[in-house]
Amino acid sequence: EAGVAQSPRYKIIEKRQSVAFWCNPISGHATLYWYQQILGQGPKLLIQFQNNGVVDDSQLPKDRFSAERLKGVDSTLKIQPAKLEDSAVYLCASSSPRGGDYGYTFGSGTRLTVV
Amino acid sequence: GENVEQHPSTLSVQEGDSAVIKCTYSDSASNYFPWYKQELGKRPQLIIDIRSNVGEKKDQRIAVTLNKTAKHFSLHITETQPEDSAVYFCAASYGGGGNKLTFGTGTQLKVEL
Numbered sequence: 076e077a078g079v080a081q082s083p084r085y086k087i088i089e090k091r092q093s094v095a096f097w098c099n100p101i102s103g104h105a106t107l108y109w110y111q112q113i114l115g116q117g118p119k120l121l122i123q124f125q126n127n128g129v130v131d132d133s134q135l136p137k138d139r140f141s142a143e144r145l146k147g148v149d150s151t152l153k154i155q156p157a158k159l160e161d162s163a164v165y166l167c168a169s170s171s172p173r174g175g176d177y178g179y180t181f182g183s184g185t186r187l188t189v190v
Numbered sequence: 191g192e193n194v195e196q197h198p199s200t201l202s203v204q205e206g207d208s209a210v211i212k213c214t215y216s217d218s219a220s221n222y223f224p225w226y227k228q229e230l231g232k233r234p235q236l237i238i239d240i241r242s243n244v245g246e247k248k249d250q251r252i253a254v255t256l257n258k259t260a261k262h263f264s265l266h267i268t269e270t271q272p273e274d275s276a277v278y279f280c281a282a283s284y285g286g287g288g289n290k291l292t293f294g295t296g297t298q299l300k301v302e303l
Binding site: 115166170176177 | 191194196224232233234235236279281286287288289290291292293294295296
């Protein structure tokens, strides 16, 4: 079974520029999550999708962050314009119930540096 | 919303000793408590989890205990080895594991030779 795929692995941009991250979850996983992990902290949920619908985006800074999962499969997270404090690792995860286990799996993440 | 506190932030033990990391959570609706190990520059990896209908779970050198009344859970690593050195995160969720995770602040474990 292939894992959660993310790209790019690394990105360096200047403040006020825009950036987009891509995630392809494990095949068949209905739930997709985007987490932000700032250096030295635990991951923090930004947005949760169930198929192509948003379940929770209460911690997404909507003035600059947006995310979509149009066909209920892969997803894109965008930041426009970026700020210095957006420097972090952006982790995508997916899950789906299967035999009592949800198979919650994280991708390798995209490390964003804003200079 | 859920809030998870984790202690200690750093832990240094001698190889072969035991290590204990403790977490408390605030939302009594939480019913799923995973522990993740994260090595530098890598993704969080699930090492053990426990659901609220169980008080203790063990997997070889790793065990987790849960006290629902006190809303705290702990990770126990016995016979520590250098390869156990990493950052460990506890987390809490409701929905049995198919929902968002609220993470603790992490514990940097160092196992010294």
